[in-house]
Amino acid sequence: MDDMNSHPQDPARNGVAHLTRRGALIGGGALVIGFNLLAPARAQAARGAAAGPPDYHAVDTWIAIHANNTATIYTGKCELGQGNQTGLLQVAAEELEMSMAQVSTIRLDTNITPDQQATSSSSSIHRGAPALRAAAAQARQELLARAGARLGVQAFSLEVRDGIVSVRGENGFRKVTYGELLGDKPFNLQYEGTAPVKSPDRYRLVGQRPPRVDMPEKAAGKYTHMQHLRIPGMLHGRVVLPRGQRGFGVGAKPLSVDESSIAHIMGAKVIRKGDFVGVVAEREWDAVKAARDLAVVWKKGPSLGTNETVFERLRKDKSVDTQIASKGDAAGMMQKAAFVRGAAYRCPYQSHAPFAPNCALADPTGDQLTIKSSTQDVYSSRKQVADILGIPETKIRLQYFEGSGTFGRSCYEDATQAAAIMATATGKPVRVQYMRWDELGWDNYGPAHLAEVRAGVDELGNIIAYEYDGWQHGWTITSTVSDSALAKPGAERAGGSGSITVNPISTGSMYKIANRRVTSHAAPMANYLRGAALRSPLDLSFAFASEQTMDELAAALKMDPLEFRRRNIGDERWLGVLEAAAKAANWQPKVMGSQLSNSEIVAGRGIALGTHHVSYGAAVAEIEVNRKTGVIVARRLYGAMDCGLAVNPALVENQMIGQMTQSTSRVLKEEVTFDDNGVTSLDWNSYPVLRFAEHPEIIPVVVQRLEEPSTGAGEEVMGATAAAIANAFFDATGARMRQFPMTPERVLKTLEGQRT
Amino acid sequence: MAINIKVNGRDWPVSADPDTPLLYVLMNELELKGPRFGCGLAQCGSCSVLADGVEIRSCQTVVSDVGARAITTLEGLPELYAKQKGLATVPAMHPLSQAFVDEQAMHCGYCYNGQTVKAAELLAKTPHPTEAQIRAHMDGHICRCGSYPRIMKSIQTAAAAIVKEG
Numbered sequence A: 001m002d003d004m005n006s007h008p009q010d011p012a013r014n015g016v017a018h019l020t021r022r023g024a025l026i027g028g029g030a031l032v033i034g035f036n037l038l039a040p041a042r043a044q045a046a047r048g049a050a051a052g053p054p055d056y057h058a059v060d061t062w063i064a065i066h067a068n069n070t071a072t073i074y075t076g077k078c079e080l081g082q083g084n085q086t087g088l089l090q091v092a093a094e095e096l097e098m099s100m101a102q103v104s105t106i107r108l109d110t111n112i113t114p115d116q117q118a119t120s121s122s123s124s125i126h127r128g129a130p131a132l133r134a135a136a137a138q139a140r141q142e143l144l145a146r147a148g149a150r151l152g153v154q155a156f157s158l159e160v161r162d163g164i165v166s167v168r169g170e171n172g173f174r175k176v177t178y179g180e181l182l183g184d185k186p187f188n189l190q191y192e193g194t195a196p197v198k199s200p201d202r203y204r205l206v207g208q209r210p211p212r213v214d215m216p217e218k219a220a221g222k223y224t225h226m227q228h229l230r231i232p233g234m235l236h237g238r239v240v241l242p243r244g245q246r247g248f249g250v251g252a253k254p255l256s257v258d259e260s261s262i263a264h265i266m267g268a269k270v271i272r273k274g275d276f277v278g279v280v281a282e283r284e285w286d287a288v289k290a291a292r293d294l295a296v297v298w299k300k301g302p303s304l305g306t307n308e309t310v311f312e313r314l315r316k317d318k319s320v321d322t323q324i325a326s327k328g329d330a331a332g333m334m335q336k337a338a339f340v341r342g343a344a345y346r347c348p349y350q351s352h353a354p355f356a357p358n359c360a361l362a363d364p365t366g367d368q369l370t371i372k373s374s375t376q377d378v379y380s381s382r383k384q385v386a387d388i389l390g391i392p393e394t395k396i397r398l399q400y401f402e403g404s405g406t407f408g409r410s411c412y413e414d415a416t417q418a419a420a421i422m423a424t425a426t427g428k429p430v431r432v433q434y435m436r437w438d439e440l441g442w443d444n445y446g447p448a449h450l451a452e453v454r455a456g457v458d459e460l461g462n463i464i465a466y467e468y469d470g471w472q473h474g475w476t477i478t479s480t481v482s483d484s485a486l487a488k489p490g491a492e493r494a495g496g497s498g499s500i501t502v503n504p505i506s507t508g509s510m511y512k513i514a515n516r517r518v519t520s521h522a523a524p525m526a527n528y529l530r531g532a533a534l535r536s537p538l539d540l541s542f543a544f545a546s547e548q549t550m551d552e553l554a555a556a557l558k559m560d561p562l563e564f565r566r567r568n569i570g571d572e573r574w575l576g577v578l579e580a581a582a583k584a585a586n587w588q589p590k591v592m593g594s595q596l597s598n599s600e601i602v603a604g605r606g607i608a609l610g611t612h613h614v615s616y617g618a619a620v621a622e623i624e625v626n627r628k629t630g631v632i633v634a635r636r637l638y639g640a641m642d643c644g645l646a647v648n649p650a651l652v653e654n655q656m657i658g659q660m661t662q663s664t665s666r667v668l669k670e671e672v673t674f675d676d677n678g679v680t681s682l683d684w685n686s687y688p689v690l691r692f693a694e695h696p697e698i699i700p701v702v703v704q705r706l707e708e709p710s711t712g713a714g715e716e717v718m719g720a721t722a723a724a725i726a727n728a729f730f731d732a733t734g735a736r737m738r739q740f741p742m743t744p745e746r747v748l749k750t751l752e753g754q755r756t
Numbered sequence B: 001m002a003i004n005i006k007v008n009g010r011d012w013p014v015s016a017d018p019d020t021p022l023l024y025v026l027m028n029e030l031e032l033k034g035p036r037f038g039c040g041l042a043q044c045g046s047c048s049v050l051a052d053g054v055e056i057r058s059c060q061t062v063v064s065d066v067g068a069r070a071i072t073t074l075e076g077l078p079e080l081y082a083k084q085k086g087l088a089t090v091p092a093m094h095p096l097s098q099a100f101v102d103e104q105a106m107h108c109g110y111c112y113n114g115q116t117v118k119a120a121e122l123l124a125k126t127p128h129p130t131e132a133q134i135r136a137h138m139d140g141h142i143c144r145c146g147s148y149p150r151i152m153k154s155i156q157t158a159a160a161a162i163v164k165e166g
């Protein structure tokens, strides 16, 4: 799931050299198009299900053709609710010249599917599709060659439709199916990655909008989510943790465990390994009660501070400073600017908060310890479990089952490891599900961020100087359960690109600015909260700070913020999304905050840009602010995304709706709270998310670019959305919010400050 | 004292202790896939079922309190719908489920048990809900993936389909 375990020889990665994304990202939304494909499961391996990963330099690792003229695609990417399986099938069916109905995928399984690293960073279609496409093109080329030999004609006089190869112009007189040519036998072909792929003008399926393949079962309640799996004879397990994590490095250290405290619960048993404490019982409710009632005295950690004081601490802590961008003389040119605007911005810890807590099921009763889980990376999870149990990886089989949307590294590794520990200890299958407070209290949160931004313009409205300083800590590479079981303090990413640095794309790179400095100040994670990638990692924070600064410059110039951005944008694709969002919203030129009203409820509109790394996002927000209660309602959001070739624009639109709703939730409501003793936001009341009655209407626009490579579409409009809402707040009230979430209390305080 | 509950038109003897939340009985004894765990705190709607047509949270309803109420889960919605509408045959899907597919509404789909059950409760009583009524009625049901806009649209689509069906 991160760069550390990437495979340099990975054909899919090599195809996208410009993809420097930090590795661990996980955004929930990977998306759409890409499949991941990196290594196709060798048909043989698939049949024999030997411990993998299969060799991904073999066409058979990716594709199998069956006697009934259907095909199976093996990919290393999972469905996270974003529809990437459907996009993947579109790409494969397109290149193979088969129909969607003839092609299916298989679940991720370390015995069968290739190691393509995590489904993350909106990478599914981005990284996976080129490799899959190339493998499918090579398979088609081979099948055509064989068909030519069989039918006694040159391959170029053949045509294919629905997996039936026929001689062109003969009206189906001579024909043979893929199934007849290869039926369930291996290609035995080295994956080359050089077979000619179809040109976009001949696409029949790619770019179209076939419906998602998983929805009918999900709608009917017949789909099997991870949480639905049960196997005969299994036990139910629960982890036992303090309510709310302490600082990173303190973990959950039991000083004493009183097993007699659950003696009244029939069959309940305590399982310990190192500092790990869990309980099992035959009946689920008994396991829940045992976890609740077990008397444990936990070691206290050093004082943690609070979610309000964390920013001062970040600012003061000794940090590792990195110049992320450095061009010209930003500080010097700031002196020459006609207007300079800048401020400090405070952005909270936020939680993945999957709708259903994570769940895993481990079965030790066969040759291998078989674990079913919702991990985004079956291979990495397998390795971690092997390390904890001290057994070879080949003794473990990990299978992926979709849970509820996870948006990054929620507690799925923890559930996986806890199930493995308890199944090994009891010799029986154990199903572990986290409780709501475990999941919210022991998440690996999206880290808090403090930004100090300053930018200057000349009288003509050209941005001539830009400075961004950002403070945050990094991400954990271990999990709470592995730290406990191994009785280690936990490890964090020590540095390198990405995880702990400010994203240079989101901090002004969309504008042509001759003098620009971006500095990242990374604090060590010790005694902060556990950090990890949360969908569109820190992009909401960067955009909230940077794009409000841009709007302030426009306002200082008395310029329409759309016009101001147009003037400064340095790239036609950024301009494309900006214009698309503005057009969808029927944007009317206006100086922001120039028409304030005294009514109780005031309305405003805002516009902003943002992305994660490789795609392009823009948004317009229409909001209302109740000046008496401080409540903000996002009424309507318009978003535009350019993710290159959108394999299935309908999937991208649906993703955008999810991103923009979630971004609204994050900028208006979400904040992990903690006090000296630990995290206090442990349920949906203390960690509120956007609710049904509050949701905005959303108008997503996909800027389709058939000739450009597919890039991520699962997180790239979130930053723009958050910033557009913040800019709309200023338009409505004439006041700037420098901290999110923009809760009623903070809004009232800001409005009060404006009056004094 | 043996407990019996009535679920989707059938009587079920329950072996769980009386203090067990109904949700665990539905998942682990009846092996239903509709009701599912989300919070266990009556805060999210993941575990929702109908009790005599009224939506309840099965995670906070102990099984001994169910009594004689007829429980309908997601699985039983098509049949309940057929009964309510006096249809001769039970449709494969409740019109709401069909609308969720038609509108391509869901993401992970995990919250759709509760969304469907709650919206079915609404449409059974209010065939022509306004947008404000839908928002208010559905507000206790979280969708973390953020698919609310299309849930809204799907409920409107289903309402129109139901009215047409008579």
Ligand code: FES
Pocket (backbone or CB within 6 Å): B036, B037, B038, B039, B040, B041, B042, B043, B044, B045, B046, B047, B048, B057, B058, B059, B060
């Ligand atoms: S699981 Fe019952 S309301 Fe959340």
Ligand code: FES
Pocket (backbone or CB within 6 Å): A081, A355, A404, A405, B106, B107, B108, B109, B110, B111, B112, B142, B143, B144, B145, B146, B147
């Ligand atoms: S679709 Fe995932 S929680 Fe609603």
